[in-house]
Amino acid sequence: MRPLRIVSFLLLSALAATPLLSQEPQVRASVTPDRVEEGNQVTLTVEISGGSQAPDELPDLTQVPGFILAAGPSVSSYFQWVNGRTSASRTYTYTLLPQGRGTRTIPPLAVKIGGVVLRTEPVRVDVVPRGSLGGGGNPPPQGSPFADPGMRQRLAPPPTTPALLIVEASVDKPVVYPGEQVTLVYRVYTQFEIAQMTLKDQPTYQGFWVEDLKTDDKYETRPVARKEGDFIEYTVLKKALFPTNPGNFTIPPITFHFAVRRRGMDPFESMFFQPTEGFFRSSGAVTIRVKDLPEQGRPPEFKGAVGRFTLEVTTDRKQTRVNDAVALKIRVEGQGNINTLGTPTLPEIQDFKRYEPKVEEAMQAKGGTLVGAKTWEYVLIPLAPGEQVIPPVRFAFFDPLTAQYRLLQNDPIRLSVAKGDLAEMPVQAAPDRTEIPVLGSDIRYIKQAAGRIVDEGTIPYAGRGFLALLLAPLALNASILLITRRRAALSGSEALVRRRRAGRAARKRLRRARTHLAHDQSGQFYQEMASALTFYLADKAGVSASGLTYDRIEEILSERGVEPEMGQRFRRCLEACDFARFAPASSGKEEMERAFAEAGKVIEDLEGKVRVP
């Protein structure tokens, strides 16, 4: 039993395999339908026949120009063995969405089977404008959705016309300025009951700032009449686009997958199941031209805001104290892209410390346009007391409706800043002090007259008067010098003579005294003696002999460096002479001899001892 089964299996396998291996594989591509309205799908079938081998490599359909791959591939195999003849095929089905209008060609597709590359024939698809097929083509009307009596009642399409499903993208204006809002709306027109709708992939909007306008879950629905017939219109997506740069931009098509309800002819089945059928639809591409913003009349404060705005600047109070913070609120409100609003130009505020602002923004869609408000809240710390003025804040925007720039500014805000409490003032306030800002430069102002306008160009020392002024004191000093020298010379020589002759004159007087002594004339003798002593001293000292008292004599002697003992001797000698002169009775010859000898000795001893004054 067992061997028999094995044999029979082998036999069968051999029979089955032989023709398969011998048959050459073939590939064929076909499209249904080959004529399609814009936005509708086509089905591409790639059939590999004549071999059960699976292909090593499938054609890449993602890069076919002019088509979007919406779904696929789905595979189905077919194997038949009839009367010793076998036929086998594999079918790959793709759902494609043709783009644009006209004849689109699917190029030869390469399939690699068993190391051999096979190519299909090119396939042509005619894309015709919407409605030109009279609603023909797809979706394939197998299992007609018109089985739904309610729908038929609502739409009441002509019974001969197959149902339609259209996706459309539209913008409210094709030419805009950068920053101006463009509203992009995706609408679905349907004659079916749509069970489910999914976005195939989220489209990218290059060159635009995108804000979603639709917020609620429910679609706007309304019946519309188009030239193709009556439809239910669903507004499925609404987006506000803000172009960022000038140029031409294309918004790529969007593709939806729809599941539409269909009811089988069997009312029993339709009671429990709601069979659906899926197919793809894509919108057309939309081109937007973005113009350059005009150069003319562009204020320097313009930072790219486009729309219509109002400016409001407030402070939370008008009176404050030094170091007591004041909140300065700048609020810009209006239509436009609030997110990208640049900070309004806040002027330099002197005597205030300013912190980075706190920014708040709020946006909402209002009647299809985005409106909102952006707030910058600055904290200002007054640093100096007095009436302070916050200069106007400037905000410029471009109004696309009038195609003109507008500059908003508020009135200056006056703040009265009272002196802060010294005790409360933080010591750290000092580092906040700023350099005195340079606001401008100019030449210094002209001068007013300080006194008379006189010629200053002269050289003060150039005149003769000046020279005279220099020479006069010089001459004066020279003459003073001359005169004093001369006088000194004169007086000097007189004294010298006297000094030199002092000794001789004294000896002469002493000789005369000796004569008087010989004649015993005591009065004359003593007088001669006294004058010899007195004149000797006067001559030596260079002083006048008259009026010399004893004290003065002693003073002169000590001034001229004579020893006190010597001075005493001189004084005693002179006193003795004077005494004897006025009392003659007491003087004898002997005494006169002794006085004479003493006087001679004193003069002799004094010689050379009296210094030159």
Next chain:
Amino acid sequence: MRRFCGVVAVLGLALLFGGIGAARAAGASRSPDELFARGYEQYSRGDYAAAADSYREILSAGIRNSRVFYNLGNACFRRNQIGQAILYYEKALRLDPTDEDARENLRYANLRIRDRIPADDSPLLLALAVRARDLLRLEQVTRLFLGLYLAGMLLGAGWILANARRWAPHLGIAALVLFVLSLACGGWMLLQGRARTSADEAIVLVEKVEVLSGPGSENTLLASVHEGTKVRIHNRREAWVQVTLPDGRAGWIRGETLGVI
């Protein structure tokens, strides 16, 4: 002898305070003070051309005054005559080197001229000396010199008369110190006087002037200088002036394009 001292002192003081300002200019047809006040009023109104005319009228009477030059420089600056403005600021500084306003405005006006002025790279000591020279006006330096000189002379006379008194040597040293100081001051005075009288610098007054290699238009064009540039004058031949440019190059310029400071 005491009488001598008294005579010298009185003579010195009298000359010091009375003698310097003795030679004052005689009054013109319209008084310079009136013209000056009128110029001020015209300038304040913004009528710079009229103000400049008023100030020029003062100058035409032969009066050289630093304030007049300064105000005239401002009027010219306002009329965008940068060359003239620089010339008059320089003239004002010649008469009054202590005028900070004129110095500042000259610096400001020099920012507006086309030719680049090479940075002042004179050695520090020289720069300090020039600064010191400009600390006082010539009149003040002259007064200082005379004061020192006469005081020195007075002390010298006292020293001579003090003869052999004990304090005589102190008097002599003081006189000597004062005399040496007065000599230094005299040198300062001469230096300033030379700076005031030298006519060796000039300002280009026309928008652009050509610098040639010789006195005559047939000579080679060496460079061109623009309004406001300061040049140094070396030589004159007929209508031509030999100058040194700020960068050190020399050449000949037509004299009427220059304003001598």
